[in-house]
Each structure stands twice: as structure tokens, then as C-alpha cells.
Amino acid sequence: MRQLVVGRQSGGHALLVVHGGAGPIRAELVDSIALAERRAGLRQALAAGWRVLKGGGAALDAVQEAVRALEEHPRYNAGRGSVLDALGVVEMDASLMCGRDRRAGALCGARRLRNPILGARRLLEDGRVFVQARAVESWLEEQGLELKEPGWFITEERVRQLEAARGTGRSLLDHAGEALDGGGDDGGTVGAAARDSHGHLAAGTSTGGMTNKAPGRIGDSPVIGAGTWADDTSVALSATGEGEAFIRSVFAHEVEARVRLAGEDLAQAVGAALARVVDCQGEGGCVALGQKEGVLAWNTQGMYRGWVDASTGRWGLAIFDEEELEGGTVDQLDEP
């Protein structure tokens, strides 16, 4: 397992961590254009979240905007550009949680909702917590959210990946494409966790799931406690990886419980919880933060990840094992 700790001195300051999926990403196999576009996507997500936080905005809004930026990016497996299931259909899951009061909203199986994270937000506000999305997409449209035709979500890259996956007869982790065709790394599940200048925490996750997944499959992303958790008194976290193993480990809540009940520090808790995922033959990673530092961790070959630390005024992003692939001052985040 690899871990990066950020914002050690950031207590009381805003902190944002984002991910775009963990998986067997290998530099030599990932298309360089895709990689550059995905780096730009991470930077856009950091900028979107930071725009909220720098003005004293809420962690919940920052997480929502960071996740929405990655949903809008066609190279990530959320919103448009989501992977296809075994029937060639996009079905998306998302969740969002507010650390102030543990309000949460989550949905599974969305087919028309342009931004599933906005649907999760609406459900959170409405106290509905968890729904099968197809039953509420029309209602969400009445609430002002945008729907698109199912075909709008499908990109050529995802069609090729489904064909490759069908050739093997296996369902695939959302980021394992390159293991098949030598070049198709496809970006993964997206998520974010934030602390605002008032000390409130939030986290959210959005995904299209796994390429060639069985129809109806629900991963950990919309499961509060597995893929997403936020509580001001302890931890906000968004996970990515093999959802079945993360559900069976109640991963996000395991991390939180270790911090709250066992007094472990965040890095230690994340490591121990990831070990329980491995017990279930799973792998993946997460971004997490508490009232002090943030932790970005993965036990795969890489994880698309980024962070903004208001205490130092700096941001960074990385994909493979490097500490920082790209970074700078927060002022630069608003530059095109």
C-alpha cells in the first residue's frame, strides 16, 4: 500500500482531496493524450472545489463541485464517459454526505441524470438518503436537474472497452482496461473529501461502475459507510476500487470507527481498513481527511489524485507512485 499525507499543518484551514479512481494503471500502457486530459480533469476538479472553499464556502458544496467537474469530464468513469454494463447500458451510482449532521443522499442505477452527484445532493436535502435512481429521475428533472438521453453518456472509448471485455468474458474493474488491450486505461470512479474554513467535513463519490458489469450491479460508491462517509468529529472519505470487497469491509466507516473508537491516526486507520479489503480479495484506494491532515492511499499501481491545502496555499496532483506530478500555488488553479 502507498500513502501520501497532505496538509499536516492545515488544522483550521480548508483542505480538499480528490480522486479519479485507483487501479492497475501503468505509465507505459496509458495513452499519453488520455493521461494529459485526465491530469487536466483533476486540475479542473481541484479548481472547482477550491473556488467554493476560498470564499469561505461549505465543504459540502466544494465536494459537490469537484465531483461534478469530474462527471463532466468524458475521460473519467462518472457521468458522461461512464463505462458500459454487459448490455451496453450506462448505469451510474453516486452518494454525498455532510459531516455537520450526517445527512446523506445516494442513488444507484441512474441512466439519464447528467450529474448523479447533484441528484445525491437533492436527495440529501430532501432527507431521502438512498433510492433507485430510475424511480426519481423524472422527479429530479422537476427539481431543476438536467436529464440526457441514455446515448448521450456513451463515448467511443467505452464502447471499445466493452468489446474488449466481452472478448474475455469477464467483467472488469473500471480502470483495468489496459490489462486487456495494452493501452485502454480508462479513468475510474471519482470522488472528493473536503474540510472548509469552519471545520465542517463532507465527502462524495460518483461512478459508472465496472465495464461489462452484470446489469443491476451496485458497487460501494452509493453505499453510505462503504464508499462514502463524513462526520465532522472524525473523518470524511471517498473510496474507489472493487466495490464488492469495499462493501463487505464497510470500508469508509471502518476507517472512521478506527479513528473515533480506537484512537488510530488517519493514515494508520486507512492502512488497516485497506488490509480488510485485501482480506476480501479486493484492491483500491481512497482520499480521506479529518480535522488535521489528509491521506491519499492506494494498494494498486496508481490512483488519479489531487489535493489543495489552504494552510500552505499549494495544490498538487499525481497518478503513479510519485509524490507530486504537477503542482503550484492556489492562485494558479483559476488560470486556464
Add this chain to the structure above:
Amino acid sequence: MRQLVVGRQSGGHALLVVHGGAGPIRAELVDSIALAERRAGLRQALAAGWRVLKGGGAALDAVQEAVRALEEHPRYNAGRGSVLDALGVVEMDASLMCGRDRRAGALCGARRLRNPILGARRLLEDGRVFVQARAVESWLEEQGLELKEPGWFITEERVRQLEAARGTGRSLLDHAGEALDGGGDDGGTVGAAARDSHGHLAAGTSTGGMTNKAPGRIGDSPVIGAGTWADDTSVALSATGEGEAFIRSVFAHEVEARVRLAGEDLAQAVGAALARVVDCQGEGGCVALGQKEGVLAWNTQGMYRGWVDASTGRWGLAIFDEEELEGGTVDQLDEP
């Protein structure tokens, strides 16, 4: 909160605890015929689970059979006799977890599956963990499970309850009917936890959700870590109550984490976790057991509940605040 501790001396022996929902059950308002039938249902569930355990069978099978018996009972809110959503449709959720290896199977939104708990079992065996049931009901039929037409699940009692709920414009907890019409207590979510003579644990939960619920709503019952959990090293648990609050408290895993990480005893852990549900304005209860005792707990006016303890050779059941409404030796469980 009320708690009953059973099987204090039962370590190494089989132990089974079942519930049929917690809620504002009041003796003076519950129809006496319904109450008698529901008592018979609890006894049937205990007998079904005990038949497995007494022969040295697996906890997983005992839980499945106890839950199935309550699904088959039209007076409980699971399988036939499930409550109706706002559109007058039955949509059922269920989950099952094996403590040996933390394998789990869960489904939401089943409309035709006669026994959702058997669907959860099949998913568990197949490593599929969590699915939207409508996508797999035909596949489950191919696997030998029985489907019924949606109308088969609907009882007259549930139609009346939906009409009463529509009159108030509110969605209702699955067992709160009597608060409206003075006599319609309708039996709740069902679940069980078991320890077999080999020391393995399992738990499962099945429900039709809430009367007049919004279409697509998913409660805690199919959420591993919220409504159901099992791990041989710590706790097996099935919950019942206001699902939104149980999800936001990751209730089942909270209990387990308190036992495993904080060294609390089971009764203490259940009490502390229920307090976190109350923080989310929720109420309900659970049945739980570890390698020693079992705990049945609720912070409502009552909970349909029963237990079988191989160490004493006795079973019991209760509904309101009494310690034991009915009980006897295990031999009697097989009597008609």
C-alpha cells in the same frame, strides 16, 4: 431503550435470535387475531431455524430458513404481505451475510421474487454482493428460485394501510399503521442472527420497506453494515426501524466496531449504536449475537422477537416489554 440478554452461558452452543420489526406497537391497539397469528409466525421462524441448528447445520442456513418462514407469513412485512409503496406496488429488499468469510448478498426493489432472502443467498454464493433485484429476477428464476406475479404479494390488510397512509399524506414506518387507524399494526421488517455449534455466525434481513414509501426508496435492510452484518470474530446482527437513520449511522457495523475495536460488550455496543440512530431522529431495534450472549434491543414501544438457546434447551418469544410472552423447551418447537 429496552434490552433483553439471552444465552449468557451459551458460548459454544447454538443460539438463534429473530425479529419481526420494532415500532410503536401498543397492546391495546393491535388486533388480537393479528397478534396471535404473528406470535405463531415467530414460533414458526424459530422452529425453522432450530431444525437446521439442532442437526449441526450452518448458521447461514438457519438464518435463511428463519427469515424465509417470516417472508412466507402474510402478517409480516416481507415477501407476501409486504407493505405497498405510494404507487401501490410491493418492492422488497433483503440481505444475508456469512460470518465465516464476510461473504454477503443483497438486493433491493424485488417485485416478483417469492423469497427475497433466497435471492440474497444466491447472490452471496455467486459473489455478486449487491444488485437491483429487477435486473436479476429472471436470472434467479433460471437458478431455481420461484417468481410470483406482483399482485400475489398484496394482501387486503396492506391495501387498507396504504389508503390510511394516503389520507395523511405521509409515508409511514412499516409498523406504525395503528397510529393512524387505531388497529392496524401490521408487523414489520423481519430478520435473524444465528450462531451454529461450530461457532460460525450469520445474519439476514428482509423487508417490504415503509407503507406509502416513495417509489424506489431503499432502506437499511439490504445495506451491508447498516441493516445486516456478520463476522465470526465479533458480531452477527439484523436491524429494523427507520432505515434512513440506520444507514446514516451504519448501525450494524457500528455495533460490531464497538465490540471489536473498543472492547465494549455486546449490550453496551448495541445501546451506544442505537443512541447514534436517535441522533439522526430515528428509532428501531435489532437482534444481535456474538461468541457469547445474544442481545435483543429496541427503543420503540415493542419489537416482535424470539430466541432459541441450545445451552438451556429453551426458546422464548415476546412483543411488548415483557421478558417472555411464551416459551418452552426446544422439543416443543417441532410440535404443530
